[in-house]
Amino acid sequence: DAGITQSPRYKITETGRQVTLMCHQTWSHSYMFWYRQDLGHGLRLIYYSAAADITDKGEVPDGYVVSRSKTENFPLTLESATRSQTSVYFCASSDGGIGSYGYTFGSGTRLTVV
Amino acid sequence: QQQVKQSPQSLIVQKGGISIINCAYENTAFDYFPWYQQFPGKGPALLIAIRPDVSEKKEGRFTISFNKSAKQFSLHIMDSQPGDSATYFCAASIRTYKYIFGTGTRLKVLA
Numbered sequence: 001d002a003g004i005t006q007s008p009r010y011k012i013t014e015t016g017r018q019v020t021l022m023c024h025q026t027w028s029h030s031y032m033f034w035y036r037q038d039l040g041h042g043l044r045l046i047y048y049s050a051a052a053d054i055t056d057k058g059e060v061p062d063g064y065v066v067s068r069s070k071t072e073n074f075p076l077t078l079e080s081a082t083r084s085q086t087s088v089y090f091c092a093s094s095d096g097g098i099g100s101y102g103y104t105f106g107s108g109t110r111l112t113v114v
Numbered sequence: 115q116q117q118v119k120q121s122p123q124s125l126i127v128q129k130g131g132i133s134i135i136n137c138a139y140e141n142t143a144f145d146y147f148p149w150y151q152q153f154p155g156k157g158p159a160l161l162i163a164i165r166p167d168v169s170e171k172k173e174g175r176f177t178i179s180f181n182k183s184a185k186q187f188s189l190h191i192m193d194s195q196p197g198d199s200a201t202y203f204c205a206a207s208i209r210t211y212k213y214i215f216g217t218g219t220r221l222k223v224l225a
Contacts, residue, residue, distance in 0.1 A: 033211075033212075041217060042203060042215045042216055042218045043158070043218075045212070045213075045214075048212060090157050090158070092157075096211040102146075102148050102160045102163060102213075103150075103158075103213065105150075105157030105159065106157050107155075107156060107157050108155075108156075
């Protein structure tokens, strides 16, 4: 199926465990992004990538690691999960061009850290 | 300077009324201002967007008004419907990537 898919949709993990959230897009968009959504804070950028092997920090990168070995995949890893990382995580992609249709978001992963 | 301030946090409107959501920004380098609509359990979806060379853009019942000198822009939903009940996010960016989002407005349209 064309589009952007995130997995898993829901995840419960324990404090201190490593967890990886997956994001896959089929458009060959150059740009990919990870946001977290929390009540009162809206959408905050964690990391983004302009192309394969190029990543950069966003507003709230601490405690997260990303990689982008292939254009279509952009996994987000919480190295040692903390309760403050309980959130809904959204992946997005964009071709970034002047005539771009902007971001397309995935359906999100709801992560609970207990 | 990178913030986008959005208000109100929540809004209740009667069916058929006008919903107005406001956003303000500081960085004059921003050149793309989209609005996203999000339904519960879904990711945000692009609703309408404007560039600073125009003062207004209309798509159906949705209109963006843009005031470059005041560094403000707003979303107007005319003839609001219960199906418009959702969370709305404004955003700003330089070119069309790396958006800075507002904190969101939860809109409820009463039948």
